[in-house]
Amino acid sequence: MRIVIVGGGAIGRLFGSYLARGENEVTLLDTDEQVIGAMRDQGIGVVASATDDPDEVTPVPVSAVTDGMLIKECDLVMLMVKSFDTRCATRSVAHLIDANCPLLSIQTGLGNIELMEKVVPKEHILAGFTFKSGTALGGAKVRYGREGKTYLGELNGKVTERVQKIANVFEQCGIETKISQRIVxxxxxxxxxxxxxxxxxxxxxxxxxxxxxxxxxxxxxxxxxxxxxxxxxxxxxxxxxxxxxxxxxxxxxxxxxxxxxxxxxxxxxxxxxxxxxxxxxxxxxxxxxxxxxxxxxxxxxxxxxxxxxxxxxxx
The missing domain is CATH 1.10.1040.10 (N-(1-d-carboxylethyl)-l-norvaline Dehydrogenase; domain 2)
Known part of the structure; x- marks a missing residue:
């Protein structure tokens, strides 16, 4: 699956590393040129939670850009930014969103979906959140933290083919995932x-x-x-x-x-x-x-x- 992750912070790097290692085509989009440059040069640097040595890094290659318009097509866009960046981030990938490429919010906060609806049609939006955690380190490194489930679902509560497909991809990549009919x-x-x-x-x-x-x-x-x-x-x-x-x-x-x-x-x-x-x-x-x-x-x-x-x- 061709996946765009908007947000190069801890959670974006965490999911990016899992999905890329699962042989998906992953592109990270972020405005931080230093982080994106590190990803281009070295990939996402994974530091296992069991080690205290930040130099024990496993690189996971990904694509990385600072301009969303450079991305022409994909199968899924994941919004993993802070809530105050939601509207701007949604605009940066709005040209990619349609019936064949939904926008999945993986955020903890209220009001994000409403902000997204002002930019892209509601029927193309999926909601989600995760109990997985990580810590962003220098460059593009991420230290794995707590394991936990990721929940996602349609806003109307239906279990659709597209949400099942995303959940299957996540599971295949080692991301424990549950489809929720009561996601809100x-x-x-x-x-x-x-x-x-x-x-x-x-x-x-x-x-x-x-x-x-x-x-x-x-x-x-x-x-x-x-x-x-x-x-x-x-x-x-x-x-x-x-x-x-x-x-x-x-x-x-x-x-x-x-x-x-x-x-x-x-x-x-x-x-x-x-x-x-x-x-x-x-x-x-x-x-x-x-x-x-x-x-x-x-x-x-x-x-x-x-x-x-x-x-x-x-x-």
Missing amino acids: GRLWCKVIVFSAINPLSSLLKVPNGCLTSKMESITLMKRLVDEGRAVAEAYDIDLVYDDLNELLFEACQKSANNLSSMLQDILNDRPTEIDAQNGAICRFAARRGITVPTHETMVELVKLLEKWRPGMEQF
Whole structure:
């Protein structure tokens, strides 16, 4: 399959390496010329999670470009960018999207599908997310992190030939994949859970597993989950999991040694996705007149972290 991955960050490199090693024709698209140059010269550099030596790298050759217009045709486009880049990234590949080449979002956040719909027809969009994780290292290297399922599905809940074909390709490449007929509800569940994990891990600067070791952090995460659930219920979202707190603890335990993506962004002086996670829950809440003070506080604190870096002038 000819696959274009938009976004050369940790998740884009992670999926790119799996799919390329599965003998698919993979092209990475990113605006970072340094990353794309490294991919062209050396491929994606895979560092296994079991090793601490970043020099023990397995190169995986891929194509890489900074201009989407250089790509003339493909069978699948995967959007793996931060939520604040969704609209621009979709525009960069809009000429490729049609009935024979769907656009699959693999993102954790609310509002991405709506942004994509403003650029390409809704019927050409698939939704998805993953519990796999990785850490972007220098150049085009990626360290494999937590194993986990990848979920994808049609927005209307149907199991179509195209979504089955993509799932088969993923599975053949070693990406554990499940087709979901309730993909929107599953996405809300993940956002609610990780909107509890991500900002708190960023503020405390600890791996995810530490969050379940203190009663104060457990209480705070549960409060965030409860507020998120109330917002979802106000919109009649079909939440797949009855016990989101159980999902929360499971996520923390399975990624116990991982730094959350939001904490990685803070440590690397990059903008976070706070607006697409806690911020999105706040926006949805406001439309229904629901109060979510804990989420509002998380947004304010993380935005302060983004602005105040060590060594920066405070006044």
